[in-house]
Amino acid sequence: MAEHEPQIQITREGYRAVMRIQLTQSKTTAEKRWAQLKAQSWPPWKHERTAMDSFITPEYGMTRVGVTLRRMREAGYGMTAWERAAEMYAGWDVDGTPTIQTRAYMRTEGIPNGPETEVWVARISATRTAQEAWAAYLAYEDAKLPSNPDVLLAIFKKLHSEEQRQAEASGKQHARKSKHVLPGDRREVEPLPPSIHLYTYTRTPVPTVDSFHRQLCISGVTLSGPTLAFIVANASRLQLGFHYLETSPYKPAIHRMLSLDPHVDANDIPVPVFTAVIQLLCRFPNVPMAKKRHKPRPIWPTFYSTEPLLVKQSLNLRHPLVFALELLHIRRPTFRPAWNAVLRGLVHQQTLKSMRFLGESGEMQESESDSGLGNEKGAILAYRLVRRTLAMLQELHVDLDMYGFHYLCIAVENATLACCRILQRDIGTNLAQADQHVADRSAVREAVDLLRSSSHSKRLKNEFALLVGLDTEASQTTPADARLPRLLLAPSTAVLHAYVRALGWMADYAGILAVVKFTVEYRMELLTRQAQERNAEEMVRKVIVATRVFLERSWLENGDGGKVVRETDLQDGDRRLQNLRRLHLPASADTVAEVQALIETVPEWQGWASDEEVEEYCSDWRFRHVRDMS
Numbered sequence: 001m002a003e004h005e006p007q008i009q010i011t012r013e014g015y016r017a018v019m020r021i022q023l024t025q026s027k028t029t030a031e032k033r034w035a036q037l038k039a040q041s042w043p044p045w046k047h048e049r050t051a052m053d054s055f056i057t058p059e060y061g062m063t064r065v066g067v068t069l070r071r072m073r074e075a076g077y078g079m080t081a082w083e084r085a086a087e088m089y090a091g092w093d094v095d096g097t098p099t100i101q102t103r104a105y106m107r108t109e110g111i112p113n114g115p116e117t118e119v120w121v122a123r124i125s126a127t128r129t130a131q132e133a134w135a136a137y138l139a140y141e142d143a144k145l146p147s148n149p150d151v152l153l154a155i156f157k158k159l160h161s162e163e164q165r166q167a168e169a170s171g172k173q174h175a176r177k178s179k180h181v182l183p184g185d186r187r188e189v190e191p192l193p194p195s196i197h198l199y200t201y202t203r204t205p206v207p208t209v210d211s212f213h214r215q216l217c218i219s220g221v222t223l224s225g226p227t228l229a230f231i232v233a234n235a236s237r238l239q240l241g242f243h244y245l246e247t248s249p250y251k252p253a254i255h256r257m258l259s260l261d262p263h264v265d266a267n268d269i270p271v272p273v274f275t276a277v278i279q280l281l282c283r284f285p286n287v288p289m290a291k292k293r294h295k296p297r298p299i300w301p302t303f304y305s306t307e308p309l310l311v312k313q314s315l316n317l318r319h320p321l322v323f324a325l326e327l328l329h330i331r332r333p334t335f336r337p338a339w340n341a342v343l344r345g346l347v348h349q350q351t352l353k354s355m356r357f358l359g360e361s362g363e364m365q366e367s368e369s370d371s372g373l374g375n376e377k378g379a380i381l382a383y384r385l386v387r388r389t390l391a392m393l394q395e396l397h398v399d400l401d402m403y404g405f406h407y408l409c410i411a412v413e414n415a416t417l418a419c420c421r422i423l424q425r426d427i428g429t430n431l432a433q434a435d436q437h438v439a440d441r442s443a444v445r446e447a448v449d450l451l452r453s454s455s456h457s458k459r460l461k462n463e464f465a466l467l468v469g470l471d472t473e474a475s476q477t478t479p480a481d482a483r484l485p486r487l488l489l490a491p492s493t494a495v496l497h498a499y500v501r502a503l504g505w506m507a508d509y510a511g512i513l514a515v516v517k518f519t520v521e522y523r524m525e526l527l528t529r530q531a532q533e534r535n536a537e538e539m540v541r542k543v544i545v546a547t548r549v550f551l552e553r554s555w556l557e558n559g560d561g562g563k564v565v566r567e568t569d570l571q572d573g574d575r576r577l578q579n580l581r582r583l584h585l586p587a588s589a590d591t592v593a594e595v596q597a598l599i600e601t602v603p604e605w606q607g608w609a610s611d612e613e614v615e616e617y618c619s620d621w622r623f624r625h626v627r628d629m630s
Contacts, residue, residue: 023104085122254277281327281345332396343403412505496526540605544599
């Protein structure tokens with residue numbers, strides 16, 4: 001600003017805008033070095049590990065936000081609650097003690113519920129362990145301040161993260177594999193220090209989310225808005241989530257909504273709470289909605305007020321996913337997280353096991369259990385519901401975001417792989433495993449029809465074009481548009497990997513070639529996006545390895561379709577054989593060579609996939625399952 005004449009003065013709002021951006025960014029090299037020197041006790045003062053560390057002063061630990069705050073004070077602006085909260089996220093409390101530098105998103109206008117609320121939210125959030133956060137919350141209670149939903153939301157997030165950490169440590173959940181990330185750069189809380197004398201004193205033990213909610217209810221505190229939405233969406237059990245809804249001020253409206261009453265006023269139930277209900281239902285697709293609860297007069301769907309909107313599809317409304325779709329069809333929200341929750345639930349592997357119960361009776365047909373095609377039929381049915389969900393979104397003029405597109409790719413992969421298994425089982429290519437009596441012929445017919453249609457691949461590619469902002473019919477960029485971003489969104493490496501897998505299972509080699517051309521043309525935008533991801537290098541290699549695997553069909557014997565195509569006695573006109581042959585034949589040598597040449601033009605991608613990488617990638621259970629059935 002100083003180079004302008006006259007100089008442009010930065011207002012308080014301008015300084016805040018700069019700090020808001022700085023708070024969302026990961027730590028710099030100097031900030032990481034300072035964070036590594038912090039003691040495990042609280043407050044986290046600098047702990048010198050070597051003699052060289054004595055030369056590192058607190059000035060070295062001044063973060064970018066701290067520098068901006070200093071410049072703001074030099075310009076004559078005083079510190080308000082907003083700036084004090086920003087300073088806590090930057091690593092320093094208002095009393096001069098250190099905190100944990102934490103990435104955060106701060107609202108420009110601040111929290112309206114009291115001038116000091118934002119300070120306490122930051123004080124709870126800028127901690128490493130649930131014990132440190134609970135100590136900060138107890139200090140908030142000791143200050144005799146009134147209960148505040150934003151403060152409660154901050155502590156609920158810490159308590160929920162601690163429950164997740166304990167579940168992973170006990171083996172109940174798969175531990176997340178990621179590089180070491182410093183505290184404050186991730187949402188997960190840290191475990192307690194190894195020594196008891198490093199613990200933070202609290203007058204009461206750290207509670208669970210459920211026990212803390214009960215304490216609040218006893219105290220007369222009623223949760224609403226985002227705080228209620230958070231604990232409902234992340235409830236450990238389906239019944240517990242509905243219990244939280246019973247204690248909310250929205251109980252009458254929620255009861256009418258769960259009774260499928262189309263006359264419920266949308267304003268009676270806030271969007272975050274409605275979205276939380278959808279997320280709750282989709283997290284427990286294997287729990288039947290008709291399960292009895294122990295408490296009397298529960299909130300539970302009674303299905304008496306209106307005819308189901310999906311009744312023509314003969315689906316069981318007591319299945320959580322079907323019921324979630326009914327609620328979305330009635331409310332018709334344009335808020336994407338609610339729709340993404342349904343899409344995510346439909347592609348989860350555990351969900352496919354319960355899809356066989358989607359029938360109107362809610363009971364699995366005997367033929368399905370006998371034929372062993374339950375998961376395959378579930379994957380196809382899930383894909384049908386995904387397409388129905390996309391049609392509903394199209395009616396609302398809502399495009400998929402990156403998460404929704406990712407789930408669509410997984411749904412296509414699941415359905416294509418299921419069709420392949422059904423046809424392999426029906427043909428009985430391996431006489432030792434042949435099943436000549438597949439009870440449900442409709443599954444075979446549906447698998448044939450799904451594989452022979454090219455509309456699924458076209459839909460996937462059209463959704464990708466809408467996601468990134470590609471216009472195949474547009475002319476070349478004019479000079480006036482040169483300063484505009486070339487993409488609406490640079491897809492993550494995880495999305496590109498899922499996209500390549502979906503096209504690969506469908507044997508759409510032209511589509512894979514188009515993806516590679518896209519990544520080469522927009523490599524600068526993608527490299528910028530990858531710089532923000534933790535495991536970008538690993539995921540980029542996965543994309544390249546997947547490209548080679550699906551082009552060469554590396555998981556099949558000799559990579560040429562194996563015995564599935566060559567040793568069958570069926571006539572060439574058999575549609576089942578035609579579909580399997582198309583899925584198992586590799587891409588042409590010219591296509592593989594062209595893709596390899598394109599990939600090798602980008603040095604950051606480290607060249608073509610090696611044989612060792614291909615072998616490791618093909619050890620996945622999906623490839624082994626298809627190969628074993630061949």
